[in-house]
Structures are given as structure tokens and as C-alpha cells.
Amino acid sequence: MNAEMSTNLITVYVEGKPLAVHAHDSAAGAALKAGLGYTRTSPVTGEKRAPYCMMGVCFECLMVIDGIPSRQACMVRVREGMRIERQTTVGGVEVWP
Numbered sequence: 001m002n003a004e005m006s007t008n009l010i011t012v013y014v015e016g017k018p019l020a021v022h023a024h025d026s027a028a029g030a031a032l033k034a035g036l037g038y039t040r041t042s043p044v045t046g047e048k049r050a051p052y053c054m055m056g057v058c059f060e061c062l063m064v065i066d067g068i069p070s071r072q073a074c075m076v077r078v079r080e081g082m083r084i085e086r087q088t089t090v091g092g093v094e095v096w097p
């Protein structure tokens with residue numbers, strides 16, 4: 001990592017754990033960097049899903065960001081202190097524990 005890259009690091013919280021990411025990263029990128037095996041569950045089958053296209057097409061990256069559900073994490077740029085969490089509920093109801 002060069003000096004310019006290291007100065008652009010910010011801290012986000014992925015599933016409550018702090019993580020240093022680059023200021024230009026997406027929330028989905030931060031989730032992948034954190035090693036989350038999945039970022040949401042299907043409300044129909046409970047299947048674990050994860051970011052796929054990383055360009056706003058597939059909607060596999062829906063996550064809860066700063067408490068707001070169903071955000072397309074690949075299209076959201078990180079900011080200092082952002083809270084990024086898996087989406088495993090529908091309308092706030094846990095459907096597949």
C-alpha cells in the first residue's frame with residue numbers, strides 16, 4: 001500500500017466489527033473485504049446470497065446500511081462510521097434464522 005492509499009483509509013463497521021477500507025470503496029466491497037460469506041438471505045427460500053455483478057444489476061447485494069434495509073450495497077460508497085449489516089429480515093421480521 002502506498003502513502004496516498006493509506007491516507008484515504010476510513011473505518012466502517014461490518015456486522016458490528018470495525019474495518020479499515022478505502023474511502024472510494026463500496027459497502028459491498030467492504031462486506032467482501034470483511035469476509036462475510038453472504039450478505040443477505042432470500043426472503044422466499046432462505047438461501048444465502050452474496051454480491052455478484054458489483055454494478056447495480058443483479059440486486060444480490062441488498063444489505064442494511066446505517067439501519068436502512070434493502071440498500072444496493074455495491075452502489076453505496078462507504079463513509080466514516082457507516083454500519084453495514086446482513087439483511088436477513090423482511091419488513092423487520094426475521095424469516096429465516
Ligand code: FES
Binds near residue numbers: 060061
Ligand atoms: S452486486 Fe449486483 S446489484 Fe449489487
